[in-house]
Amino acid sequence: MRKLTGAVLATLLSSTLVSAGPVDDELVINDETEIVTRTAAPAHVADVLDEVMSGWLFRGTETRAMEMDDFDNPGMIFVEQAEEQWNTADGSEGKSCADCHGASTEMAGVRPVYPKYNEEAGEVRTLEMQVNDCRENRMGAEKWKYTGGDMVNMTALLASVSRGMPVDIAIDGPAQSTWEQGKDLYYTRTGLLELSCANCHEDNYGNMIRADHLSQGQINGFPTYRLKNTKLNAVHSRFKGCVRDTRAETFSPGSPEFVALELYVGSRGNGLSVEGPSVRN
Amino acid sequence: MRTFGIAAVVTGLAAFSAQAETIAPTAVGYSDGAVEQSLTGASGDAARGREIVGDKGTGNCVACHQVTDLADVPWHGEIGPMLDGTGARWSEAELRGIVSNAKMMFEGTMMPSFYKTEGFIRPGDGYTGKAPEGEIEPILSAQQIEDVVAYLVTLKE
Numbered sequence: 001m002r003k004l005t006g007a008v009l010a011t012l013l014s015s016t017l018v019s020a021g022p023v024d025d026e027l028v029i030n031d032e033t034e035i036v037t038r039t040a041a042p043a044h045v046a047d048v049l050d051e052v053m054s055g056w057l058f059r060g061t062e063t064r065a066m067e068m069d070d071f072d073n074p075g076m077i078f079v080e081q082a083e084e085q086w087n088t089a090d091g092s093e094g095k096s097c098a099d100c101h102g103a104s105t106e107m108a109g110v111r112p113v114y115p116k117y118n119e120e121a122g123e124v125r126t127l128e129m130q131v132n133d134c135r136e137n138r139m140g141a142e143k144w145k146y147t148g149g150d151m152v153n154m155t156a157l158l159a160s161v162s163r164g165m166p167v168d169i170a171i172d173g174p175a176q177s178t179w180e181q182g183k184d185l186y187y188t189r190t191g192l193l194e195l196s197c198a199n200c201h202e203d204n205y206g207n208m209i210r211a212d213h214l215s216q217g218q219i220n221g222f223p224t225y226r227l228k229n230t231k232l233n234a235v236h237s238r239f240k241g242c243v244r245d246t247r248a249e250t251f252s253p254g255s256p257e258f259v260a261l262e263l264y265v266g267s268r269g270n271g272l273s274v275e276g277p278s279v280r281n
Numbered sequence: 282m283r284t285f286g287i288a289a290v291v292t293g294l295a296a297f298s299a300q301a302e303t304i305a306p307t308a309v310g311y312s313d314g315a316v317e318q319s320l321t322g323a324s325g326d327a328a329r330g331r332e333i334v335g336d337k338g339t340g341n342c343v344a345c346h347q348v349t350d351l352a353d354v355p356w357h358g359e360i361g362p363m364l365d366g367t368g369a370r371w372s373e374a375e376l377r378g379i380v381s382n383a384k385m386m387f388e389g390t391m392m393p394s395f396y397k398t399e400g401f402i403r404p405g406d407g408y409t410g411k412a413p414e415g416e417i418e419p420i421l422s423a424q425q426i427e428d429v430v431a432y433l434v435t436l437k438e
Contacts, residue, residue, distance in 0.1 A: 020359070190403045192420055193393040203391065204360055210337075210344040211356040244410035247420075248403045 021206040022057035022215075023064070027275075030070055033164040035273040042270040044171060048202055049216070054272055055224075055280060058205070058215035063227065066279040075156055075225035075277030078232050082157035085150065091141025100138060104157055111155075111162040111274050115263040117175040124178040124263055127155050128234070128254065146254035147234040156223050156232055159276030167220050167274060169267040182264025185257060191248025197265070200242075217242070218269040219262065221278030232277055235262055303423045306381075306398045314386030315374040320396065320423035330432030333425055334364075340421060340429055345392070350436065361392060368436040376433045380426055395421040395429075 027035040037054040045052070056064060070076045086104045089096045101107060114127045125133070128146055131154055135141040144151040171179040189196045200209065201217030208214070223232040236253035239261060243250040251257040302322035309316055319325075333340040335354035343351060345360035371379065379386050381396035398417045406413040421429065 188402060190401075191405050192401055192417070194401065195391065195393070199391045207359040208356070209358045209360055210341070240410065243403075244405065244408055246405075247408060248405040248410070249412040250405070250410040 020208075022053050025057065025064060027054075027056055027064070027068065029068060029163060035164060035275055036166065036271065037273070037275075039271040042267070045268050048198075049268075052218065052269055052272055053205070053216050054269075054275060054278075055215035055218055055221055056275065056278060058213050059280060063279055063281050067275075073225065073277065073279055074230070075223070075232055075279065076160070078153040078225075079156045079160045079277060082150075082153040085154065086157060091135065091139035093138065093140045095139050097134070100134070105161050107158055108161045109165060111159045111276070112165045112168050113170065115169065115175075115259060115266060117170070117173065117178075119174075122174075124175055124259060126235075126254075126259055126262055127158060128236075129259070131155070147237045149231075152223050152232045152234045155234065156277040159223065159274055162274040163276070164273050167266065167269045167272050169263065169270055171263070171267045175263065178260045179263050179267065181257075182260035182262070185261045186264055189246075190243060191246030193246045193248075195246040197242065216268075217265065218272060219265050220269040220272040221275040221280070223276050224278045224280045227279070227281045235265075239265075306396050306419045309381055309396065311378055311382070311385045315372065315378040316381055317374045317377075319427055320377070320381070321427050323427070325424070325427030325429070325431035327428070327431040327435050329425075330428035330430070333421070333429050334432060339425065340395070342429075348436070364433065364436055366436060366438050368434045369438065371433075373430060373434050377426065377430045380421075380429050380433070393420065395419065396423070396426050 022038070025037075027037050029035060035054070035056075037056050038051050040046075041049040041052050056067060066072045066074070083104055086097045089099070098104070111127065114130070115124050117123070118125045118130075121133075128144075128151055131151065132143040136143055144154075186197045189199065197217060200214055205214050205216045219235050219238075222235045222238070224238070225231070226233050234253065236258045239258050240250045240253060251261075304318065304320045309320065310318070331351070334342040334348065335351045337344075342348075342364070343354055343357045345358040346362070346364045347357040347359065348364045350365070351357070367376070375386065379392075382394040383390050383392035384394055396419045398419055401417070404413055404417055405411060
């Protein structure tokens with residue numbers, strides 16, 4: 001009798017929940033670019049995940065639809081702005097990005113392998129670091145703020161020309177120690193709430209945490225246009241928000257800790273398609 | 282005269298226990314994850330506890346738990362077990378232990394420790410993302426813990 005009541009109550013409650021688990025849906029952008037939103041987990045996370053999944057699968061029907069067509073994706077306006085920037089000379093050398101790299105579409109294949117070890121610099125670099133290196137050392141221009149508007153727009157342009165290509169971040173060789181550092185951070189329980197990335201995004205993806213439907217916290221879709229703040233959001237801004245939500249002292253965008261974390265989190269999505277700029281809530 | 286003396290002592294004691302007997306987060310005694318003694322020396326207020334469990338700014342327990350009795354509060358999470366019937370499954374002392382520091386009862390659990398001030402990695406100042414300025418306060422006060430425990434005890438089915 002008691003059990004029965006419990007079961008009935010559970011049914012009642014669960015029907016008020018929006019969803020459980022990822023949806024069964026396919027993402028094709030502009031009717032032409034097929035996006036891999038779920039695939040077998042890469043070897044280095046196969047001990048904890050069978051499949052890796054894009055955050056797109058955890059969003060509602062309308063949010064998902066916005067990403068299927070560039071006219072409906074508010075993030076694409078910023079891509080257009082960056083395209084203009086790409087072709088505009090800046091700095092003491094009087095050069096634009098296009099002067100060295102050609103058309104922005106020539107950069108297809110760059111986003112999927114970043115963060116990436118840079119031989120000359122002897123460090124792992126994010127796309128943002130590389131963009132600022134070009135600005136400072138090739139253009140003689142001011143560095144952009146790590147998560148500022150110009151920068152996040154430019155990373156959206158660089159992501160957009162690689163959409164559909166598989167994320168393929170190298171984690172061995174000289175990148176390995178940074179990757180290990182990122183992995184440590186991923187499993188560290190921070191803040192007064194003592195929560196790690198893994199607590200929410202590995203152990204509980206598919207579950208609701210209050211009003212939020214937890215995804216795997218993948219970054220293949222970055223930068224993301226969020227309906228919540230109606231702008232593009234950089235990877236490190238998201239990391240900062242998630243760490244803050246554990247009631248912790250966060251790391252700064254562009255800090256060595258977040259660079260390492262990005263390398264690690266990015267590599268957990270190896271095999272998923274580049275999807276940015278994506279749409280999330 | 283003698284009787285008067287004893288009465289005075291008793292009154293004195295009662296006043297003492299109401300104020301000074303609050304057990305500090307660092308002094309809570311756990312046995313098998315349970316805490317026998319009230320953290321305030323008195324029992325809590327179940328109605329206030331109900332509010333704390335549902336309130337985003339304090340306990341926010343529904344972030345992770347579903348509670349049928351709190352159906353008026355929107356959005357219950359699915360991380361931990363449903364709290365319906367928890368007052369029948371656990372004694373008051375066990376519930377006090379779970380809410381104060383669930384890691385004493387469930388090793389490695391994701392549930393935060395609500396009455397703890399030490400041993401954190403990169404503790405922050407609330408949700409500001411900054412380091413705390415003064416001493417770290419527990420997430421819930423001794424009184425709030427007792428209120429929550431008083432409420433959980435009522436969840437018999």
